[in-house]
Amino acid sequence: MKKNLIYYLIFLYSLKSFSQNPIIRNQFTADPSAHVFNGRVYVYPSHDIPVPEGKGLRKDWFCMEDYHVFSSHNLIDWVDHGVILTQYQVPWVDSTTFSFWAPDCIEKNGKYFFYFPALSLEKDSTGRKLFRIGVAIADKPEGPFTPLSEPIKGVVGIDPCVFIDKDGQAYLYWSLGNIYVAKLKENMTELATEPQIIANLPEKGLKEGPWVFHRNGIYYLTFPHVENQIERLEYAMGNNPMGPFKMAGVIMDESPMKCWTNHHSIIEYNNQWYLFYHQNALSPHFDKNRSICIDSLFFNADGTIQKVVPTNRGVGLSDPSKPIQIDRYSAISAKGVQIHFIDSLNPFEGWKASFSLNQAWLRYNNVDFANLKHQKITIRIRSLTGGKVDIYIANNKTTKKLKRIKVPKMRDWVLLSYKLAMSPSGISDLILKQSGEGFFEIDWIRFDSVGHHY
Numbered sequence: 001m002k003k004n005l006i007y008y009l010i011f012l013y014s015l016k017s018f019s020q021n022p023i024i025r026n027q028f029t030a031d032p033s034a035h036v037f038n039g040r041v042y043v044y045p046s047h048d049i050p051v052p053e054g055k056g057l058r059k060d061w062f063c064m065e066d067y068h069v070f071s072s073h074n075l076i077d078w079v080d081h082g083v084i085l086t087q088y089q090v091p092w093v094d095s096t097t098f099s100f101w102a103p104d105c106i107e108k109n110g111k112y113f114f115y116f117p118a119l120s121l122e123k124d125s126t127g128r129k130l131f132r133i134g135v136a137i138a139d140k141p142e143g144p145f146t147p148l149s150e151p152i153k154g155v156v157g158i159d160p161c162v163f164i165d166k167d168g169q170a171y172l173y174w175s176l177g178n179i180y181v182a183k184l185k186e187n188m189t190e191l192a193t194e195p196q197i198i199a200n201l202p203e204k205g206l207k208e209g210p211w212v213f214h215r216n217g218i219y220y221l222t223f224p225h226v227e228n229q230i231e232r233l234e235y236a237m238g239n240n241p242m243g244p245f246k247m248a249g250v251i252m253d254e255s256p257m258k259c260w261t262n263h264h265s266i267i268e269y270n271n272q273w274y275l276f277y278h279q280n281a282l283s284p285h286f287d288k289n290r291s292i293c294i295d296s297l298f299f300n301a302d303g304t305i306q307k308v309v310p311t312n313r314g315v316g317l318s319d320p321s322k323p324i325q326i327d328r329y330s331a332i333s334a335k336g337v338q339i340h341f342i343d344s345l346n347p348f349e350g351w352k353a354s355f356s357l358n359q360a361w362l363r364y365n366n367v368d369f370a371n372l373k374h375q376k377i378t379i380r381i382r383s384l385t386g387g388k389v390d391i392y393i394a395n396n397k398t399t400k401k402l403k404r405i406k407v408p409k410m411r412d413w414v415l416l417s418y419k420l421a422m423s424p425s426g427i428s429d430l431i432l433k434q435s436g437e438g439f440f441e442i443d444w445i446r447f448d449s450v451g452h453h454y
Helices: 002-014
Strands: 030-037 038-046 066-072 079-086 104-108 109-121 128-139 158-164 170-176 178-183 212-216 218-225 233-239 247-251 267-269 272-279 291-297 337-341 351-355 361-369 376-394 399-405 410-419 426-436 439-448
Touching: 002 030, 030 267, 030 272, 030 291, 038 104, 079 109, 079 128, 104 158, 109 158, 128 158, 158 212, 170 212, 212 267, 218 247, 218 376, 247 272, 351 426, 399 410, 426 439
Parallel strands: none
Antiparallel strands: 030 038, 038 066, 066 079, 104 109, 109 128, 158 170, 170 178, 212 218, 218 233, 233 247, 267 272, 272 291, 337 351, 351 439, 361 426, 376 399, 376 410, 376 426, 376 439
């Protein structure tokens, strides 16, 4: 029984991810649909996988066969609740196409409705298979979900988004060349009105992935759009969930990583707004394997949205008793520090920070030392030359040196632990700065209590 408990705890820990971007780092994820249910944030993404030999729509293309759901109470620790639906469970889906694309989920009357697009067995007059949108229903946000045997009648397209207005009326949005909207019946599985194209949006360039939300009397229609060569996130504003909308600006520019797609959602949680989106940080040379991220989002006084710049650091307060991935920095010196994969053949192992120049530095913000007595520091590091690294904590008022670590020469990764003369407190930034010559690589850093063993 004791052994089973240990295995269970290890299993639970393995489901955890961290607050830095990307937020999920043990599988590829894309198209995050985020919602707040019962005080927790749930994210329903697509699940990118390599194309199986001889299957999928075509080689080197998007390939998805199932959906997971992830949840968090703090936007830091993410739990993978496992597979909630596979293409093999849905009778109308052509499961040879691996086309379980961007989904959404909504709660109404104690039931959770999961909307998903897929290529169906149905064909149009030219013989091409049609993308349809299905519904699966559950009693809990993490499932299990049971799919209906037929897709929603009258809907052909992808990227479903469901919005429930303050009067309880639900709306379904989707895309296929244009962006469409229709009211849903009370059962949430049938259209109550005929689909209509949302007008006044850009006529040229691909539009897809609609996401609608309401704030201070304004309805926001947000969507990816190819204005130039790859997608950027844009938005329009209106006073009715069905429009008319007026184009208002750009939420996020084209990806600096050159990811051709971006797909997003926007929520408010604990009085802060957040943008969930994806990029290809874990697959820089193949942008069909993507990873979801979060950054804070802010509004101007007139309701317009301030542009969001993607970050490595992401959001949330980091727990110093867990490994802090400093390669997900919030600021970095112009020279002397580079970020690389620890293992280029296994990106899920994460990144490392390489220091090679005197006074080169890296800053990682918002570490929560409050109510904790950390008396020891542990660092995962390696160096072929040896060197020195100074570790500081900083806030708006002061910067204090915690420790100078003399890094010995070693070929392999090692854990080095040192007692601290002072115990950090409060919410502070962490700064690592090289002192003198040398070359060393750091994976993570952690603060422990003396006598605590891992």
